[in-house]
Amino acid sequence: MTRASTFIDQQRLWDHHMAIARFGATGNGGVNRQALTPEDGQARAALAGWAGERGFRLIADEAGNLFVRREGTDPDAPAILSGSHLDTQPAGGNFDGIYGVLSAFEVLEALEDGGIEHRHPIEAVVWTNEEGCRFAPGCTGSLVFSGKHQIEEFLDFTAPDGAVLRDELERTLAATPGAERRQGGIPVAGYIETHIEQGPRLESAGLTVGAVTGIQGGSSFAVTVTGIDGHAGTVPLQARRDAFRSAHGIIDALYRDLADPSDTVRFTVGRFEAHPGSPNTIPGKVIFTIDFRHPDQAFFRAKVNGMAAFCAAHAGPCEVVVQERHAGDPADFDETVVARIERIAGELEIPAMRMPSGADHDAKYMVPLCPTGMIFVPCLSGISHNEDERADAQDLAAGARVLADALLEMARG
């Protein structure tokens, strides 16, 4: 039987990455292509153009998710989906997200080039706003597609630049005027997402493909610490209600509480603002974020549920309010999908291993809908969310070849 992987074109896949990298290029090798910006729309329009050249159908839903569809032989069979996102962090790279979109599209082109038929339709999908840095939370598109949320819940959200999601979504949809409109989630028979690992494990192990077993639990908190502004020269330290020092104490206690010799815990303070922000004024208010992740369900839940009390216990003389913005339990991928990816990699002589995902991905929200899995490829030094993010053209093609054969097996089944 013809293997779809035979028709994967490494150069075409690479060229598509470089073409999309122009939209939001920072001039430092990276991109700033945040969700629902004009640059997001430009990248979608480029993909729509390539889809049109190949005669694929283009479909958009109410969340701005974009689907490039290659029909199957059975008009009633549910679709097999594959994709990721094309939005980035403010100083992001050329591979995070977009690789999942372009490798899925490459599979459609490979199938077309090989004249290969399949029973189920296959759709390459662009999920809206995975990163969530302009409009939090992220994974807006996959959350709506999965039915976990309605788009109406997000429409009034406002970006730091003042833009409202409703308007930005409308403008982004207008960037692909040729797209048919489809409302809501459709029946799906399977989902595989490819992605750069965003960590150093494949590179360290000298392997090319990760058969991802699941996604660790992830949580995000916003912590507001309130004290009293004061004169930095006059108020004795013992008399202060210094919001900075209290925030420092909370974070210090968290570093100690979450210390982990196995290095499995992920704990990050990504945003930290001191107000009023004058060098000679004791801050009366501090706002910071906590990003905490762990693959073990019981450990994860215990820490998440105890976070507010823990912060309050270490706030010193200040008031503290802990807002849970997001807390998603660990999600396990489908064993048949993981095993299929592992087997196909072996057949293609691509060195692979099983591994969990440290990052959240849209795939997480597909788990309840259909057999779901992910394929990781290495990125240089594990660096991502960074303009220095790099991936190798051969590795990207290797992942796409595994994806092609896996999708075709599922679409034939």
Added chain:
Amino acid sequence: MTRASTFIDQQRLWDHHMAIARFGATGNGGVNRQALTPEDGQARAALAGWAGERGFRLIADEAGNLFVRREGTDPDAPAILSGSHLDTQPAGGNFDGIYGVLSAFEVLEALEDGGIEHRHPIEAVVWTNEEGCRFAPGCTGSLVFSGKHQIEEFLDFTAPDGAVLRDELERTLAATPGAERRQGGIPVAGYIETHIEQGPRLESAGLTVGAVTGIQGGSSFAVTVTGIDGHAGTVPLQARRDAFRSAHGIIDALYRDLADPSDTVRFTVGRFEAHPGSPNTIPGKVIFTIDFRHPDQAFFRAKVNGMAAFCAAHAGPCEVVVQERHAGDPADFDETVVARIERIAGELEIPAMRMPSGADHDAKYMVPLCPTGMIFVPCLSGISHNEDERADAQDLAAGARVLADALLEMARG
């Protein structure tokens, strides 16, 4: 011998404060009377009016400093000066600065009421632009009077509102058209400045007067910590170059190194920015400020000179650059003046203690010119630079009584 303090009029002193508080009143109990604004001119004109009613000479110099002079019996004796400033922060209070001006003027009125003569002339002085929030740096008037700077160095400075200091100074001088003009600093035989404490120590100790021993050394640093941006979910903690965590480690080490049971050290982180500032991105860059102050010259200099090396030693896997923005050594006041203030407070049965000044004041620049000291009175909860700044009429009068006797002793000597 008649004591000048006998003639201090608590109600008159209070009424003068309330009269000046109208110029720039915010409607929230505070004032916005920034340097060289029309409100500054209005307050000067009010003072000039009161001076004219009592027959005192009014003098202005090239920096806009305003002097109200009561002549002494020896026309060749150098003047004794006392005063402060009447400009405020944008959301300032009714006592910071203006108390030093009005208590000095109250002493002149008390001497007049008591018909008391003295050998040296006594001048109540308004120093221009102490706060420095409209035209930085502050203490413009005292810096020029002291000869440390020439007014020409500041004339082209521009305020955030676009105003140029030259024009604003000219307009402000025009608000007191009756003032004689005097060029440059004059010989001075002594200087005492009264001020609200701007800290909580007198209030906590239940005391009314502080005999200020000097102004502590003050320094300001900007620290830039550089690591590598990364994904909060994927990069193991041991593999990170997390600029936030390195900044946290530096600050933690500073808190430990500067821990001081005597609570004399002042250490403040007033500004702290994490970049790129996304909740799920490991910060690759952090910028924060250090405000460090101490009254002991040797301790202050050792810490200031060692700051860059100290930060570098605690930066973990990140790079650190420490920029010294400002480092002014401590200034000690004249022991005879401090002792005189302490003794007079005792004679008047006003509870007092020696204490350093946490904030900078115009008095700092008088130290090289003549025997200099300061008198502090309490302010509610140590709050200043704030519309909620409050002081008690009895405390203000008590400080003025100590000032009156101290100035008279110096003016007779």
